[in-house]
Amino acid sequence: MVSLVLPRLVDVSAASRRSASVAERNIAALKSVYWLLLVSGFVEPLLYLLSIGVGVGALVGDLTLPGGQVVTYAAFVAPAMLASSAMTGALAETTFNFFGKMKYMKLYDGVIATPVQPFEIALGELGWAMLRGGAYSAAFLVVMAAMDLTTVGRAAAAFPAAVLVGFAFGALGMALATFMRSWQDFDLMGSAQFTLFLFSGTFVPAEAYPAIVRWLVEVTPLYRAVHLIRGVALGTGGWSSLLDVLYLVAVMTVGLLVAARRMGRLLYR
Amino acid sequence: MDGESGAVIVVDVASSARARPTRSRVPAFAVLHYYLVGYRRTWRAGVFSSFLLPVLTVLGFGLGVGAYIDQGVDGVPYLDWLVPGLIASTALQVALGDSTWPVFSNFQWVKTYYAQSAAPLRVGDILAGHLLYVLFRVLTTIAAFLLVTGLFGALRSPWALATLPVVALLGLAVAAPTFAYSASVSSDSWLAMLFRFGVIPMTLFAGVFFPVESLPEGLRQLAYATPLWHAVDLCRAATLGVAPQWSVAGHLLYLAAWALGGALLARRVFRRTLVV
Amino acid sequence: MTTVQPLIRARGLVKRFGDFTAVDGIDVEVLPGEAFGFLGPNGAGKSSTMRMIGCISPPSGGELRILGMDPVRDGPAIRARLGVCPQLDNLDPELTVQENLTTYARYFGIPRRVARERARELLDFVQLTERADSKVEPLSGGMKRRLTIARALVNEPEIVLLDEPTTGLDPQARHLVWERLFRLKQQGVTLVLTTHYMDEAEQLCDRLVVMDGGRIVAEGSPRALIERYSTREVVELRFAAESQEAFAGKLDGLGERVEVLPDRVLLYVADGDAAVAEVQALGLTPANVLVRRSSLEDVFLHLTGRTLVE
CATH class of the missing domain: 3.30.70 (Alpha-Beta Plaits)
Known part of the structure; x- marks a missing residue:
């Protein structure tokens, strides 16, 4: 029994070590301005929160949720800002940067000549994106708690949810990146991202949309992400949050599998 | 009008029998022509991001959030109040987008400016030609945006047409200094920094989405200092058919000062880099 | 003489891309410690063969064993013991010369301290110590090539694969590369290289095969081939x-x-x-x-x- 299990375990630890070495390369590449850009990444969702949540919130006043709770507009918008910034951050790292490394820098052509395998490259890049995204999410949650938009306990519970959102979009992005032909395709992706950002129950409850639009919206990944984090942060989540988690885990799994398979095809010619 | 014949100024035919290379009367138009040729290939990709996205913002944000703002803003429905803000901020986005990476690339990656400076063009022509193209992009985008929002019924006054010269001036006011900036930075990470610390805060806090009056005192002064706020105030006055908060002449002079100062600065930086 | 196990053994090896057959059934054996060359013009199938030996391109047919293992099943285990210098330098432009070596060493699971030590030695070996903290982009073609060779040695490989190691270099840079490769050979490292320069093959190879149109048309030492065919x-x-x-x-x-x-x-x-x-x-x-x-x-x-x- 031990002899059956042990090689597997050794394999897993070697694979995770190799994935870590891919992420390590990114840390070595952090230099001067890029570093500054990275560190300041968390201010963007914060600015949106202050502008839309607080500024526009003053015009909107309080919001009555479908469940009957009354919350401030800022408290309603903040979880959506967190979810969409987790999406944007993960996608930026796994599509734009990943594509550049694969197609232009030919970085992975060098990496596959070592024991590191495509799946481990995908995991390593994703892990790196999550390290970065996780730090942003944590900072944002601290601000939310400080502004009294959620409680400390709920903020702590929302953190793993935000990380899951990042993983799901990161894996999805990596799979997409393997299909990208040129930089022009990123314009399309950016537009799709912004459209999701506008219509995923971000600024108004999805219940406000006409029924057909609402159904359409409810199957998109960002809607599920917003729904999950809002449920946790406002304490309104229930069994439907479980659906969100399952949905995001599924997106992550499929994304990773497709990415690894496509990378294998693209790199092992 | 197709770009080819429309953009090139008729050239002098050399008096001697042998054809000599000739210069167009306004060399900057020849430079503009270069960008228009490229635009003919890529305009479809640009249409979505620079035109459809603001329209989607009107729908998703203006209509959606507007439904929750019962009393409106300054006595008008939120959607009508928001649209002129989006006109100005869309112009800002287009102008900035076209004066950051493209300019950086023309110096560092594709090196178009160096190729152009080998032709009989002055630095001022190269700069003016590219700025004219930015202006072209701003005006076509906003004209299309006006058409759509007009169909929505979100423009309340024929004065709305006056937003076109306003956004043209705003485009110059932000693009010219950005040309200078993009020409002087060493890494394109600095361009992303400009968006993060300049463009995004300006878009979010200079009166596009909510009145600057609700900002705390210090921040409000900062918002007044941005070129965007001046254009937003003018655009809003135009589409709503009311008087602006500031004098029209004051707004225009302020924006013109940005444009002129920026252009002079850009010409200096361009000259320093191209003429060695 | 006892029979030596070959490090690389190919029998009827084939590589197809769609309808195009790049490698058309070749037999090759490379013995420990020798410098083995694939000589042929562009498009002869040399690089496809090298990629299959480097376990980054699955064979379309035939048999291939490297270090006694199957490249499709044991890819990572084989690559752990290979050093690869590809035809085009794929160095990391965002890292310094030294970081290129240390981060690459980490892919092999080499501890950080050892990686730093080895990077220092290798930079010395390829005469780039003074450029250790420089970025890659300003280096000359010859320097980049030497750095790629140093990177291929970071895991102390048993076999080093060099795909056209001096193509595109000026004569002086070529001689410097040859001299370093010759020193490796003297240290007992097995070298497998492709080239379309006959002087390179004559300088470096103990034994070589001449490839044309995906097939091997002759095999032997440079001297023996010349004696036989010229x-x-x-x-x-x-x-x-x-x-x-x-x-x-x-x-x-x-x-x-x-x-x-x-x-x-x-x-x-x-x-x-x-x-x-x-x-x-x-x-x-x-x-x-x-x-x-x-x-x-x-x-x-x-x-x-x-x-x-x-």
Whole structure:
């Protein structure tokens, strides 16, 4: 029994070590301005929160949720800002940067000549994106708690949810990146991202949309992400949050599998 | 009008029998022509991001959030109040987008400016030609945006047409200094920094989405200092058919000062880099 | 003599891309400690073969064993013991020279401290110590090549694969690379390289195969190949005329073989000077005469009827 299990375990630890070495390369590449850009990444969702949540919130006043709770507009918008910034951050790292490394820098052509395998490259890049995204999410949650938009306990519970959102979009992005032909395709992706950002129950409850639009919206990944984090942060989540988690885990799994398979095809010619 | 014949100024035919290379009367138009040729290939990709996205913002944000703002803003429905803000901020986005990476690339990656400076063009022509193209992009985008929002019924006054010269001036006011900036930075990470610390805060806090009056005192002064706020105030006055908060002449002079100062600065930086 | 296990063993190895067959059933054996070369023009199938040996390209047919293992199943285990220097340098432009080595070492699971130590030694070996903290982009072509070679050595590999190690380098840079590779060979490292330069193959290879159109057309040591497929000396004659053909006809019976190229005529003979005298005795006055030793270029010309570098 031990002899059956042990090689597997050794394999897993070697694979995770190799994935870590891919992420390590990114840390070595952090230099001067890029570093500054990275560190300041968390201010963007914060600015949106202050502008839309607080500024526009003053015009909107309080919001009555479908469940009957009354919350401030800022408290309603903040979880959506967190979810969409987790999406944007993960996608930026796994599509734009990943594509550049694969197609232009030919970085992975060098990496596959070592024991590191495509799946481990995908995991390593994703892990790196999550390290970065996780730090942003944590900072944002601290601000939310400080502004009294959620409680400390709920903020702590929302953190793993935000990380899951990042993983799901990161894996999805990596799979997409393997299909990208040129930089022009990123314009399309950016537009799709912004459209999701506008219509995923971000600024108004999805219940406000006409029924057909609402159904359409409810199957998109960002809607599920917003729904999950809002449920946790406002304490309104229930069994439907479980659906969100399952949905995001599924997106992550499929994304990773497709990415690894496509990378294998693209790199092992 | 197709770009080819429309953009090139008729050239002098050399008096001697042998054809000599000739210069167009306004060399900057020849430079503009270069960008228009490229635009003919890529305009479809640009249409979505620079035109459809603001329209989607009107729908998703203006209509959606507007439904929750019962009393409106300054006595008008939120959607009508928001649209002129989006006109100005869309112009800002287009102008900035076209004066950051493209300019950086023309110096560092594709090196178009160096190729152009080998032709009989002055630095001022190269700069003016590219700025004219930015202006072209701003005006076509906003004209299309006006058409759509007009169909929505979100423009309340024929004065709305006056937003076109306003956004043209705003485009110059932000693009010219950005040309200078993009020409002087060493890494394109600095361009992303400009968006993060300049463009995004300006878009979010200079009166596009909510009145600057609700900002705390210090921040409000900062918002007044941005070129965007001046254009937003003018655009809003135009589409709503009311008087602006500031004098029209004051707004225009302020924006013109940005444009002129920026252009002079850009010409200096361009000259320093191209003429060695 | 006891039989030595080959490090690389290919039997009927095939690589197809769609309808195109890049490698068409080759048999190769590389023994420990030797420097083995694939010589051939562009498109001969050399790089495809190298990629299969490097376990980054699954074979389409035939059998391939590397270090006694199957490249498809044991890819990571084999690659852990290989060093690869690809045809085009794929160094990391966002890292310094030294970081290129240390981060690469981490892919092999080499501890950080050891990686730093090894990077220092290797930079010394390829004479780049002074550029350790420089970025990659400003380096010259020869320096980048040496850095790529250093990177291929970071895991102390048993076999080093070099795909056209000096293509595109100036003569001085080439000699520096050759000299470093020769030192590796002396240290007992097995070298497998591809080249379309016959002088490179002659300088570095103990044994080589000549490839053309995905097949192996000859195999042996450079010396043996020349002896077998060419004469001791070659006379190159250049006639001041549109066509060399007319003159070539008059050389019939001179030497073992005559090859007509677009710009010159090659005369394969045992004694070059004697042959030149005979040409002059025939009353022919070439504009240019050169007597030289036979090279692998001549072998290739003889085997395929084409020159190596067009």
